[in-house]
Amino acid sequence: MSVDAKTVKTLRDKTGAGMMDCKKALAETGGDMEKAILYLREKGIASASKKSGRATKEGRITTYIHPGDKLGVMLEVNCETDFVAKGEQFIEFTRDIALHIAAAAPSYLSRDDIPGDVLEQERSIYRTQALNEGKPENIVDKIVEGRISKFAAEVCLLDQPFVKDDKIKISDFIKNGIATFGENISIARFARFKVGE
Amino acid sequence: MSVDAKTVKTLRDKTGAGMMDCKKALAETGGDMEKAILYLREKGIASASKKSGRATKEGRITTYIHPGDKLGVMLEVNCETDFVAKGEQFIEFTRDIALHIAAAAPSYLSRDDIPGDVLEQERSIYRTQALNEGKPENIVDKIVEGRISKFAAEVCLLDQPFVKDDKIKISDFIKNGIATFGENISIARFARFKVGE
Secondary structure, eight states: OOOOHHHHHHHHHHHOOOHHHHHHHHHHTTTOHHHHHHHHHHTTSSOSSOOOOOOOSEEEEEEEEOTTSSEEEEEEEEESOHHHHTSHHHHHHHHHHHHHHHHHOOSBSSGGGSOHHHHHHHHHHHHHHHHHTTOOHHHHHHHHHHHHHHHHHHHBGGGSEETTEEEEEHHHHHHHHHHHHTSOOEEEEEEEEETTO | OOOOHHHHHHHHHHHOOOHHHHHHHHHHTTTOHHHHHHHHHHTTOSOTTOOOOOOOSEEEEEEEEOTTSSEEEEEEEEESOHHHHTSHHHHHHHHHHHHHHHHHOOSBSSGGGSOHHHHHHHHHHHHHHHHHTTOOHHHHHHHHHHHHHHHHHHHBGGGSEETTEEEEEHHHHHHHHHHHHTSOOEEEEEEEEETTO
8 A cells, every 4th residue: 555745744743753654554454544653663662652733723722810810711822823922912812811700710611612401401490490480391391492492502612702791791791803813713621720629 | 316516506607507507407317417418308408519618728819821821731739827828939939830830731630630541541651662672471560660650740739840849749849838838738730731632
C-alpha cells in the first residue's frame, strides 16, 4: 500500500517518530491514523506523552481573578488570525466574557454539553412540578420543554443573558464580535474555580 | 419525624428556601438531604441554579499566562486559614506550581484521576511492547506495572518531577509546603489551556 506524504507528515508531527517508521506504521494499518499511533507505541517507537504541539487555530487564553483571589476564570477564545488575536479590542472582548463567567457562573458552554442524565433529571422534576401545579396532562410536555429552555439559559454560557447588557445573549455577543472583527470567532472552552466549591 | 436545626440550616443554605419549607422537606424525606432538595425543586420552591456559595475551605486561585497569551494555567490550592492563603510566600508557592503545570503539561491531578479505560489501554500497549521485545511471559506483568508507574510520572501532576528541582516530585513539594506553612495544603484542581489544542 502506498501512503501519501501528507499523512506521513501528520503522523510524524503527532508522534515524533521517524519518517520510515511512520511510513511502515501507516502501510501496516491501512492508513488508519489512530491505529498507526497505537502501532508505533506498541513497537516502543512513539511515547505516550508526546503532544502534537501544533496549534491549528488562532486565538488567546484570557484569565480573570476576582479581587481576594478566591474566584478565577480562564477561557480560550478562537479566531482566524494572530493579528486579530493580539489586538487590544479583541483582548477587551475576551475580558468581557471572562467577567461575565465570573458573575453568571455557567456550568456548561452550550446546551449540547449538558450531560444526558442531568437533562433527564431536570425533565422529570419539571414534569412533577407541572403536575403538582395541576396543569393538564396534554400541555405538560410543552411546559417541560419551556422550562428546559429556561434551565439552559441559566446554566449554559452561550444561552445566558450577557451581564453587561442583558438584552442580548452571549451567543449574540459572539455574533457581534464576528461582525466587528470580520473573522469567525468562537469560545472553545472555559473553567471557573471558586475556592472550596 | 423531628429534624435537627443544623440540617435545616444546611438545606436553607443549599437551596435558599424558607425555614418552614426546609423543615417540611426534611420531614417528608426522612432527613435525606439530596431527596429534600429534589422535593423542594419539585414543589417549585428551590431553583436549579442556586449555589451554596458557602466555601468550606480556605485557599486561593492562581493563574499563569505564558507570554504570547496562547497558554494558560489556573489552579486552586487549599489551605486551612485565610491568613496563610493571603501570605506572599504562599502566593509564590502556588505560582511555582502554576509554572510547573505550564511547562510539564500534566493531564491529571493524581493517579486516581486516570480514567479506567485509559489505564486499560496503556496496560495493553505495554504488554504488547514487552512481548514484542521478547520478554518472558512470567515477568511481563511486573514490566507492565513498572511502565504504568512511569506513565503516571509523565501524566499525573502529583507524580511529576518538579521542573524547578527534578530531584523531588510535586507531591514532595506539597509536603514541604505543609511543613513550611504549618497547615494542611492540597491542590484541589487545575486547568491548562493551550490555543487550538
